[in-house]
Amino acid sequence: MDILRVQNVASQVKEAIPDMFVRSETEQPGITTVQGTTLEVPIIDFSNPNEEKILKEIVEASCEWGMFQIVNHKIPSELIRKFQVVGKEFFELPQEEKEKCAKDPNSQALEGYGTRLQKELDGKKGWVDHLFHKLGPPSDINYRFWPTHSNYREVTTEYAKHLHGVVDELFKALSLGLGLEGHELREAVHGDNLVHLLKINYYPPCPYPDLVLGVPAHSDMSFFTLLVPNEIQGLQASKDDQWYNVKYVPNAIVVHIGDQMEVISNGKYKPVWHRTTVSKNETRMSWPVFIEPQPEQEVGVHPKMVNQDNPPKFKAKKFKDYAYCKLNKIPQ
Numbered sequence: 001m002d003i004l005r006v007q008n009v010a011s012q013v014k015e016a017i018p019d020m021f022v023r024s025e026t027e028q029p030g031i032t033t034v035q036g037t038t039l040e041v042p043i044i045d046f047s048n049p050n051e052e053k054i055l056k057e058i059v060e061a062s063c064e065w066g067m068f069q070i071v072n073h074k075i076p077s078e079l080i081r082k083f084q085v086v087g088k089e090f091f092e093l094p095q096e097e098k099e100k101c102a103k104d105p106n107s108q109a110l111e112g113y114g115t116r117l118q119k120e121l122d123g124k125k126g127w128v129d130h131l132f133h134k135l136g137p138p139s140d141i142n143y144r145f146w147p148t149h150s151n152y153r154e155v156t157t158e159y160a161k162h163l164h165g166v167v168d169e170l171f172k173a174l175s176l177g178l179g180l181e182g183h184e185l186r187e188a189v190h191g192d193n194l195v196h197l198l199k200i201n202y203y204p205p206c207p208y209p210d211l212v213l214g215v216p217a218h219s220d221m222s223f224f225t226l227l228v229p230n231e232i233q234g235l236q237a238s239k240d241d242q243w244y245n246v247k248y249v250p251n252a253i254v255v256h257i258g259d260q261m262e263v264i265s266n267g268k269y270k271p272v273w274h275r276t277t278v279s280k281n282e283t284r285m286s287w288p289v290f291i292e293p294q295p296e297q298e299v300g301v302h303p304k305m306v307n308q309d310n311p312p313k314f315k316a317k318k319f320k321d322y323a324y325c326k327l328n329k330i331p332q
Ligand SMILES: O=C(O)CCC(=O)C(=O)O
Pocket: 199, 201, 215, 227, 229, 234, 235, 274, 275, 276, 285, 286, 288
């Protein structure tokens, strides 16, 4: 059973940290981060009455950055605060309580409380614990992985409901950006059946933040991901082959374009390559929600994105097969 929990390692560590967390020099954030500047990824104001402008900004950011931050969206800041409080409370529960939500060690499924996610080729581990569970569709929700403390379930359900509005707006904008009707992209991805998978990342303080990574460099497998972090700096994105800190914007929703969106758009929308660092004295947390196909759903290039001059750049694949290759570092 996977019993290593980074939160426990962090609470016991005095001087040196175990070698399995120490990254090679090519990855260490102390060496590989561009210092003294934060990356100003596009900030898109959803309260702007000029809808054309919002649309243009979403499309440009998705083509050029694979990432943007939405401000003045319709999710109340008080709800986000409560959602973050109940998530943090989970990680503050006694260990045996948290273990009640643990992943099944014999299952390949992602859901549950755990530590290791990706097979890392060099055997290194991220300085992070996590809790994964689905928020939807309703028939896919498995409450075995939902914590039961305080009003976790009520608040998280409320957050999940509000997220739908943002998801729909993004699909509409990205659809129009591909020259499709506003409804077409959501229909093509079976919008009502998409998996909304919540992950809560808990990055405890680390005495040597320059040597470790929270989550190593990756792009998301999703169509897109909607993320709210706490106020501790840690998200980094790669631009022109350099790593930069991404500016923290209070109450913003960070959007990552994921691999499936790249596939369906035949490469027009670009997934963002990102990773996370940790803090010396404070706990960083983040709450990404991955908007993903069902495992059996096949994703390929949208037929309207293909013509004689633009052959498909990606092969169609069931999402479960895509995910298997990605998690096991097998070429797609
Ligand atoms: O913590 C973050 O800001 C990003 C987390 C992330 O990229 C992930 O969990 O896949």
